[in-house]
Amino acid sequence: GAGVSQSPSNKVTEKGKDVELRCDPISGHTALYWYRQRLGQGLEFLIYFQGNSAPDKSGLPSDRFSAERTGESVSTLTIQRTQQEDSAVYLCASSLGPGAQNYGYTFGSGTRLTVV
């Protein structure tokens, strides 16, 4: 597509429920990144995909968080048994090449997750 698309744009969920957040990167972008931004804070790296593989998952905060990518396209970030501290904006970005070295990132609009 023309840009990075994320859905849903807003999600309110009850504590303890599972949620899935979706990211559609720009067509042809092999690299995909997930970041989290808590209210009033900076961007926190979560995970990086190159193709369908995730060589760096070091930012996932706990085993309740997982992500996958299929067809070198769509990625899904899943949070199980959500907690209130998971409330944040989840941002997805894609990049043309392996890594951000020469191409920079294009971000989606984010998913605002609120856990009540």
Next chain:
Amino acid sequence: KQEVTQIPAALSVPEGENLVLNCSFTDSAIYNLQWFRQDPGKGLTSLLLIQSSQREQTSGRLNASLDKSSGRSTLYIAASQPGDSATYLCAVPTSGTYKYIFGTGTRLKVLA
């Protein structure tokens, strides 16, 4: 470990002023530097991408410069407008990695 600092943290100016936002980073072995704009409750919009071999990039009223050796970048906004009000973030990937490290941003308010 790469650290990115942005000064000032917040800035309020009257419409029409020219202004400079600063970004500094501790590891100068970077491939590029990217400036983003973030509106409240929204994602990030890319403004300018400067490759390590470049000294500056321009887009409309925006000009970004890069001095790798001193670990600094500046974003110059000419003739500021109320629509420029947003948070401005700079980000760099560290050599040998693929992750952008983000500064904490400068929150800009342009008063009509």
